[in-house]
Amino acid sequence: MAKPRVIYWFRTDLRLHDSPALQAALDLEPEVLWPIFTWDPHYLYKARGGVNRWQFLLDCQNDLSQSITKLNKNSKLFVLREGPQTLFPKLFKAWKPTHLVFEKDTDAYGRSRDEVVAKAAKAAGIQVIIQPGRTLWDSDDIVQHHGGEPTMSITQLQAAGKKIGPVAKPIPAPESLPDPGDMPVDFERHVPEGKPDFNADYRSEEDTGYKHIAGPNGDFAIETLDELGFSPATTPHRGGETRALEILEDLLKDKKYTATFQKPKTSPAQFNPQSTTLLSPFFHFGALSVRLFYWRVHEIVESYGKAASSPPESLIGQVLFRDMYFAAHAALGASFGQTATNPHCRFIPWHLPSKRDPETGLITGDHHIDDQQAEAWFRRWKAGVTGFPWIDALMRQLRHDGWIHHLGRHSVACFLTRGGCYVDWERGCEVFEEWLIDHEPACNIGNWQWLSCTAFFTQYFRCYSPVSFGQKWDKSGELVRRWVPELSRVKEKYIYEPWKMPLPDQKEAGVRVTGDGLSEHQEGTYPKPMFDFNERRNICMAAMKNAYSVGLYGNDDKVLDGSWRTLFPSPDEAEVMGEYESDYGENADNNEYGHEQDGLDGETASNKRGAEKNGTDSKSKKRKTEA
DNA sequence: AGAGGGGTTGCTGAC
DNA sequence: GGTCAGCAACCCCTC
Structure with missing residues (x-):
């Protein structure tokens, strides 16, 4: 043979x-x-x-x-x-x-x-x-x-x-x-749409x-960014197997760091160098074997003795989580990446829900704008102009470098979903998909479900504050000063809450806190915060409590046919997504989120929002008296 | 098999 | 300045 x-x-x-x-x-x-x-x-x-x-x-x-x-x-x-x-x-x-x-x-x-x-x-x-x-x-x-x-x-x-x-x-x-x-390669080419x-x-x-199938010179060359029409990359983080193995060896040399690593105790504000290994993009591209990492770290941990940390907080724990998300994705397939049709993902009536393909039931990458206010918040979140310096610094670092610390991801994800904007986790997931150099579909999806308390994690009353969490790790605001240079001269006292800064202090720091972040940016200004965080946190938490008690999962018929609305009777129950065109526009009586006209269409978003707030308060009071 | 302990990564304020 | 209870109360896992 x-x-x-x-x-x-x-x-x-x-x-x-x-x-x-x-x-x-x-x-x-x-x-x-x-x-x-x-x-x-x-x-x-x-x-x-x-x-x-x-x-x-x-x-x-x-x-x-x-x-x-x-x-x-x-x-x-x-x-x-x-x-x-x-x-x-x-x-x-x-x-x-x-x-x-x-x-x-x-x-x-x-x-x-x-x-x-x-x-x-x-x-x-x-x-x-x-x-x-x-x-x-x-x-x-x-x-x-x-x-x-x-x-x-x-x-x-x-x-x-x-x-x-x-x-x-x-x-x-x-x-x-x-x-x-x-x-x-003298065969006919198929050029994609x-x-x-x-x-x-x-x-x-x-x-x-x-x-050219074999590149411009016919030598099967590796592509260049130029050929793809791309502008140069902005990230300082570079790839390659050789580099990965060097980073691993350097890491292992520091036996104490390797053996006693505790993820929750690493700082999301530390940069240059960062507080974690930054090996995730190498794992994504397979430039480093996760099993080699596992066994080399294992060796160090074994020899270190009792003082070593253990999963889930340890370095080994981190790659175990990776395997957990991979296996969840492997079992659920495309359903894992969305709420609709996913039996393990809670249904929460978030704003800006995904559009879905009527044929496949899969999300299309486009979304409904059920609420102009939520859309504006989402855009400000993505652009890093929310008016909350901690959030803005992280989002700008993410866009520029393609990497932020795990707890930084927690902060901005919680803020967009259950702890602020009440926007669908699928929106945030898409932004991370676009920007992360270590984007791994399974891990990104899993972590967004975790942070939004739709799967893996349920303690929605644990909510990250855009002010306190930054202060806890970085009192003087170094990360903010690095990524939000408008605020680089602001006093420590105001660095996480510049809107509290009196005018003379603004003058001294050379920045005016004004604007909505979306209109044309004016030199020497930083936007006002897009909402009162404590107010939003309370609204979101009450809404999460309500959605949990309704208890729908993504594969429920009520979620798929739109009748979930009957279980969230009116917006004054708690935050709930507003009206929008259905995905199956032809038949209004039988559409995905079909429902009778409920008289809200004529109201403005801000009116509805007012109703949400008042309703939330009265509801929570009511609950208390019942108890 | 129902209760109780635990869950990688919250915040606040009292001591 | 560090620890701890209270917040209001989730689900998973184990015994």
């Missing part, structure tokens, strides 16, 4: 060390091995992912390519600029491989993509080998050992993991790689990348 001719398809496993999939490819003792990467129109246009994450991806690709070349001067990472679904059938014919090998992906899009590719391979008589490798344990395995259910707590994940057995020991990087085979382009804002030039 002829020797195997193997295509190794790199995706988010951009490393040579501890790759069970790459090892499986090499175990075939192939005659030729093509290390390839394919462009994916989904990530280029349909999934949000700003220029900063692209930069990190490029770093990982370039580093990997160089490492491959070090093992075989004839080889490198060959980038093919076409979507895998249309490319592979043609590649199978043109290159005549015997095997296609890649690492398992369990996120919703990844699964559907790989199914198409595997089917095409089968039709072409090519053997497909898929190996898990993104997580500590195979996520499908975890689900299976948890009764087919998603893991919704860290105890559940740990119990399932225990049943499977110890995390696999890391595999060393290969010492050599076979030559690549011929790579004819670039519209709608969720990343259009990042393109200052035309996206020319798809003009």
Whole structure:
């Protein structure tokens, strides 16, 4: 029998060390091995992912390519600029491989993509080998050992993991790689529809990348930001396997830090250097193996003795949470990413609910504007001009650097959802998807559900304050001064509450606190806070209490057909989403959120808001007298 | 099997 | 300045 001719398809496993999939490819003792990467129109246009994450991806690709070349001067990472679904059938014919090998992906899009590719391979008589490798344990395995259910707590994940057995020991990087085979690409191109382009804002030039399948010089070069029409990245954080391994070694040298790490005791305000490892983007792109991390940290923890920290707060605990979210996503698929249809996600009548595709039931990435006030709050939150310096500093750091500390993410997520704006967690989730360099669908979705108290976590009465939480970690406001330079000269006393600053102090600090943050920004000004936080916190908490007592989950018929409204009789019960056009506009009597005209349509948003506040107060009083 | 303890990461004010 | 109860009271896990 002829020797195997193997295509190794790199995706988010951009490393040579501890790759069970790459090892499986090499175990075939192939005659030729093509290390390839394919462009994916989904990530280029349909999934949000700003220029900063692209930069990190490029770093990982370039580093990997160089490492491959070090093992075989004839080889490198060959980038093919076409979507895998249309490319592979043609590649199978043109290159005549015997095997296609890649690492398992369990996120919703990844699964559907790989199914198409595997089917095409089968039709072409090519053997497909898929190996898990993104997580500590195979996520499908975890689900299976948890009764087919998603893991919704860290105890559940740990119990399932225990049943499977110890995390696999890391595999060393290969010492050599076979030559690549011929790579004819004289077949017809499929150029994807670039519209709608969720990343259009990042393109200052035309996206020319798809003009040539093997790049402008025909050498399968790694793309550049220029070719994608992107402006330069702003993030200082750089990727690559080499860098990842260096950061890991540096971390492990500090035995005390590694062994006694307690996440809740690391500061969200610390930067340069930050208080946590910042390894998350490397895990996302697979530039660092999470199992290598696990075992190397484990070693240090074991040798450190009793003073070491333990999960869930410890470093090991952090990667356990990652596996928990992956297994929840693996079990629920696309439903995991939204409330509607998700049996494990509480239904809360947030403002700015997602539009859904009537065919699939899936959210479209667009939202209903049920309330102009909430829309304005959402826009100010995203732009980092809420008038709350702690929130604004974090949002600006996030946009610029693509990374903020975990507790910073907690602060801004709580603020947007249950602890301030009462805006749908799916809105915030989309912004993080766009901006985070470490964006991992499962973890991002899971954490937004956690913070909004719709799944994983329920203690909605624990609410982050945009003033106190910042003060607790950063009394003098260094993070604010760094990211909100308008306030850099403000006295410590007012740094988290500039609206309390008397005029003479404003003058001295060279800033005027005025405006709504959305109108044209005036030099030397900082916006007024967009609401009274304590007032909003009380309204939101009462509304959460009410929604919890109604007790609907995302898969409930009442949620899907719109009759949930009968359970939230009127806006004066508590905060509840307002009116908006249905997704299924044709039949008003039978639409998704269909309901009788209730006489509110003529009222303004502010009138409704007034009713909410008054109603909340009277309701809570009523409850007290009943008790 | 119902109760009680615990849950990575809240805030406030009293001592 | 550090600890702790009270806030009002969620769900999960274990015994």
